[in-house]
Amino acid sequence: MTNHSKKQLKVAVVGYKLAEGGLERVFGTTTKMLHDVGIEVYTIVLEDKIEFEFAGKLVSFGKYSKFIKYFKLRKYLKNQKFDYVIDFRHRINPKMEWIFLHFIYRNVKTIYTIHSSKLENYLTENKWIAKKILQKAYKVVAVSNGVKQKIEIEFKNSAIEVIPNSFDFKTPSNSEILSFKYVIAVGRLVKLKQFDKLIESYSKSHLPEKNIHLVILGTGEELANLEKKISDFNLQAVVHLLGFKENVYDYISKAKFLVLSSQYEGFSMVILEALNLGIPIISFDCESGPNEMIINHHNGILVENQNFTELTHKLNIFVEDEVLYQNCKSNAISSVAKFQSEVVVKQWLHILKNGN
DSSP: OOOOSSSOOEEEEEESOBSSSHHHHHHHHHHHHHHHTTOEEEEEESSSOBOSOOOSEEEEOTTSOHHHHHHHHHHHHHHHTOSEEEEOOOOOOHHHHHHIIIIITTTSOEEEEEOOSOTHHHHOSOHHHHHHHHHHSSEEEESSHHHHHHHHHHHOOOOEEEOOOOBOOOOOOSSOOOSSOEEEEESOSSGGGOHHHHHHHHHHSSTTTTTOEEEEEOOSTTHHHHHHHHHHTTOTTTEEEEEOOTTHHHHHHTSSOEEEOOSOOSSOHHHHHHHHTTOOEEEEOOSSSGGGTOOBTTTEEEEOTTOHHHHHHHHHHHHHOHHHHHHHHHHTTGGGGGGBHHHHHHHHHHHHHHTO
């Protein structure tokens, strides 16, 4: 696909870093997606943490002190005369967001992205600042219909676009990485992901006795707590904390299924990636996200939100009901075709071209 507009669009995509979390991976994926359709992309980071793939010109302000970097960013945006800035930051500090609105992003067409149903992570806890962000933004893009609806209800604002996360198809290697059968969970080792409760649910299921292990990929501050939990339940032989992995696709592609046990989500990348690899899902039916990708008993199982007893029950069902499991597995790949980057990028182009 090529960009047929008379003038090449020049877009800055701004985030804190290209490392660690799902938001940051989507940040990198979006720069690649826009670059691939002929947009002049500048990938701007405010911290020197680069692990994920990206495209376009990388501009880092990570070496500067907190206040200097923001002056530098303002000057850079002003000098470069971007058609748009797409903002992929968490927005937690009301004072800082006032500065972004009235100084750093002044006279810039800014598209704010919101990636979670926990709106205060992207609009701050200050309702007045939140309303100003929604009013002053050129566009606000929510990652799911659930997030859009929550913004509409809380702020009486209906001018929210929905553009889901996208993925590039990755071909996993054929090599066997682990020698045992396993289910997998992926994410930062933080309280939000509730891996401690997942380990407990797994311990109560039939999976350990069937020698189906639990593999968890990720790093974070909950590592010691999770290690203690594994020890307390005497699961050292069957639960494995393998840390951060570059080739996460290889691990997911060999799993029996993926489990998501988060308190909340926006539009979980790991669900998309697993389904795209033909791996079905068991997930809580969070306030937003999972139910826009998972069709219950078609490509996975949706569990009553935060019901860990029910989660244990569904783990058992998915290893004991082979007909259901194989049906979900066979439907996995086709169920996410609409989230491929070449489809999703058309939604971005609709916003970017119509305003220019």
